[in-house]
Amino acid sequence: MIPISVNSSRDAEILAGLQLGGPARRSFEELLYTSFFYLTREGERKYSLTTDDSASAYSDAVISVIDNVVAGRFEHRASLKTYISQIFYNKCVDLKRKSATNKERVHHTSDLDTMMMMLPDNARNAVQQLIDNNNRILLRQKLSEIGEKCKELLLLFEDGYPDREIATMLHYNSAEVVKVSRRRCLDKLREKMPGYE
Structure with a gap:
């Protein structure tokens, strides 16, 4: 199949933005997420998913799209809407299969407090755990609600900066204050x- 051009300037803008690294990419991740969020209603209607399950499947789909674009696996054979829709619908089907086989309990994640207690202090923090559990987009939304300074601190930590560098960058007195x-x-x-308490 011969690749076709991107179907809109908005697609091109999002795709170019996702290729950026670090903080510059975050706004384009958010733009991708919000552009097609309405698909969650179809997940609820077509696949009889709860609002939370549909949103979770959608978040998983967005993460897959971002990963595929960054890794160069998106071949521009369809619009972003078509591409994300197909991945989202596959995630919905997977979710329904897990439910139908009565293995649902196996797929529930531990709550945030339990995960934090299980992790040593120098291991990945709760933010990274949430990302690993495909809740990146929900997390980004909630980060914007806890204040800009907290958001910056947690995102820098997520990006792998050590406490002493974060202290310098955000003007804290010491690495201990950052911790x-x-x-x-x-x-x-x-x-x-x-839901994660």
Whole structure:
């Protein structure tokens, strides 16, 4: 099949933005997420999913699209809408199959407090755990609600910056202050995400 050109300037803008790294890419991830969020209603209607399950399948689809675009696996054979729709519908089918085979309980994740207790202090933080559990988009939304300073601190930590560098970048007195502040920020984040308490 011969690749076709991107179907809109908005597609081109999003695709180019996703190729950027670090903080510059985040706004395009958000743009991708919000552009096709209406698909979740179809997931509810067509696949009889709950609102939360449909949103979760959609978040998984967005993460897959981002990963595929960044890795160069998106071949421009369809519009972004068509591409994300197909991935989303596949995620919905997968979710229904898990439900139908009565293995649903196996697929439930641990709550955030349990995960935090299981992790040593120097292991990946709760933000990284949530990303690993395909909740990146929901997390980004909630991060914007906990204050800009907390959001910056957690995103820098997620990007792998050590506490001493974060202290310098965000003008904290020391790496220890960053560690304490991060714990407070995570507490705020847990309050915003009651399903993970």
